[in-house]
Each structure stands twice: as structure tokens, then as C-alpha cells.
Amino acid sequence: MRELERELQALGRELAYPPTPDLATAVAARLAARSGRRQRLGLRPLLVAVAAAVLALSAALAVPAGRAALLELLEIGGLRVERTEERPHAPPLDERRLGERVSLDEARRRVGYTVLAPPLERHGRPHYVLLDESRPGGQVTIPSWAYADPRAPLRGRVLLTQFAASSDRDLAQKFAGPETRIESLTVAGAPALWFEGAPHVFAFRDRTGGLLEDTRRLVGNALVFEGDGVVLRIEGALSLARALRIAESLEPLPPPR
């Protein structure tokens, strides 16, 4: 072997590679989640029955696209998902519409559930969170850009949003067009949905079941799941692998100082 080749090999051996992450455990968890999904497919006829019941309601939906049809219905803790032939129009994310800026502790005191967040010891506290108290139980949103360190724990434009789960099927709604792929899986044993591809639309509903127009917005990829009575959404420009890592890292917040 010539000198240059030897030098390149030496360089390769000296490169400080980051430590190899535990991919084996993460991959096994994802595969187990997928086989859990296969087992749950037995629930499908029930979902279809629910879908049929809701079809009657769908006439009242405030969806501008007249041809929007209910093709598929999924539901997690009061968040309903509808497949539509066309994606309804919605404005992109605007932080001001997600509520007022308050401290994490303030939000924790004011909502009626235990707020989950990425471990504070490891990632620090966000400078602020967004609190929307007009939602039953309150909605807390932690934006990635509220952290001092742009790399941790939510990177890029990512939101972690949570609200109290409800047996009320009409709390919130997602509309996904045909270009959005929806995968059903589990996070820590709880049912979860993964939205990927074309953006979909999210909106809250009011008490009469009408969509709250000022909450309607476009969402990129999103992982939605329920844990401890809270519906969590991790959304933005991220992969399923990263969304699952964030989901698995979440911890209940310690009591406010």
C-alpha cells in the first residue's frame, strides 16, 4: 500500500466518531410496535362502525372543500382524524395563535394535568411555553425555538403540544388528504398515529362541534399519542425515528419551584 493510502487509513482510525447509539433497542421497539399494530387491526370493524355513526355528523363539518369526504376515521383521546379527498385550506403555523407566552412552571400550575417535557436536567428549561386556556383543561405547547441550545432536545422547527385527553370525540380534529401517509403504531404500549408526507390540517372544535377557525392550521409530520390522560403531539420537520426518540424521552414535570 502506498503512503497516501496508509495516511488515509490512519486518519480514519483517529476520527473521533460519535458513540454508536443503541440502535438495536430502538429498532426492536419499533418492530414490536408494528407487530402490536397488526394485532390491533382486529379493532378495525369497530372503527368502521364509529365512522358510519359519525358520517351523519360530517354534514355539519365546517370544511370549505365541498367534496371533502370522510374516507377513514381514527381517534385518539378526543382528537379525531379524518381522511379527506382534498386537503382543506389552512394557514401555516403562527406562534401567536398557540396561546400566551408563560414560564413552564406557570403553565404547569394553570393546567389540570401533569405536563410532560424532555428531561430538564439533560436539556435545560425552555425560555417560555405557549398556554391556551380556552381549550378544556388547557393546551401547552413547547416550541423547539424556546430552548437556548438549538440542538436539544427538540431541534429545527418542532412543536411538542399537549392537552387533556377527553372522551368527547369532538375536541379536536385532523384532516389529512391523500398525499399524507398515516401509520398507526404504539408508543409505550399506547395507540399512536404518525402523519408523514404532505402537510395536514389541525383544528380544535367548539362545544357545538363546529371547527374553531382561529385554531385551524397546517401541520408537517406529526406523531400523536396518548399518555397518562394527556394527548401529545410532536410535530414539525422531523422523521418518525426522531419523533419516537423524543416521545420516549418525555418525563412528567417535577412540582413547580
Place this chain on the structure above:
Amino acid sequence: MPPASESELVERARRGDVGAYEEIVRMHQTSAFRLAYVLLGDAAEAEDAAQEAFVKAHRALGRFRRDAPFRPWLLQIAANEARNRRRRSERQRALAVRGATAEVRADDASSPEAQALAHESREVLRAALARLRREEYEVVACRYLLELSESETAAALTLPPGTVKSRLSRALERLRNDLEPARA
């Protein structure tokens, strides 16, 4: 009981044994992750790419040829995943060789002066690598930084072996020319 061979594990994984597949992932996770890392230059992206590659490989196990070695097949999936991600991201190329620290090992018994010289020459080499064309950098990274064999390099990058050879010799030539003034 002796540890199961790779082909036994693959066979069990193919029949739906997640534990067997987990063992396979553990055997190859460092190679897959490092390959993604040298192609992407970002640890978090490399982790996502490698994880996705293992999930995709699992999905494709039915198409895997039983008598073939698993590693080159997996590295090909991992490299594809990494290259696709890289194409998707619009960021400037940030090569691992630029960012990573190449410290001289602590057990190196040579003098501080010799260490400093070695360090300097590595830095020059690293900068020259970063100036290579993308496709040339990829073959050099696989063949020399990661020390894959020529056939594994060809499999990982989905190239005919002849192309790996010619690309390598072009890349080495370019590196030599690039380094000449610095080392004259």
C-alpha cells in the same frame, strides 16, 4: 449453547423473531452508523438514517438472498438512506472529516514534536478530503476511512467494482496533486 450464527439469526428474524433481529442490529450497528456518519457529517442525522436502514432491511428480509453475506447488503441500504437524506437536506456539505477531532492517541509513544507534525499533516489531509468531489469523497471514505473492502465499497455505494477502482485512483491522484504544494 453456542451463540447463533448470523445466518441462523437472519433465518429466525425472517420468521418474525424480533429478538433475533435485535441481535443482528447489535452486530452491525457501529458499521452502519459510522458509514452514515461519514456520508452525512452529522451524528443525529446519521442515527436517524441508520435506524431507518435497519427497519427497512427488516421489511426487505424476504428479498435477502440466504447464501449472501448480510453486511454488504445492509451497508447498501444504510448508504442509500444516508445519501437520500443528504440530497433532501439543503445544507452545505459538512463532512465528518471536517468536524471530527483527530487527536493523536494517548498511547502514542512518539515525541511531542512528532505528534504535532503528525497532527498538522492530518489536518492538511482532512482539508484536502473535504475538497474532493462528492462521489470521490464517498469512495475514499468507504475504502480508507472506514476500511471497507473494495467489494463492500461497491455494494454500499451501489457501484460496479470497476467504477470503485477508477474513482479511487482518480480521487487519490487528485489528493496527491492537492497535497503536493503543502508538502513540498
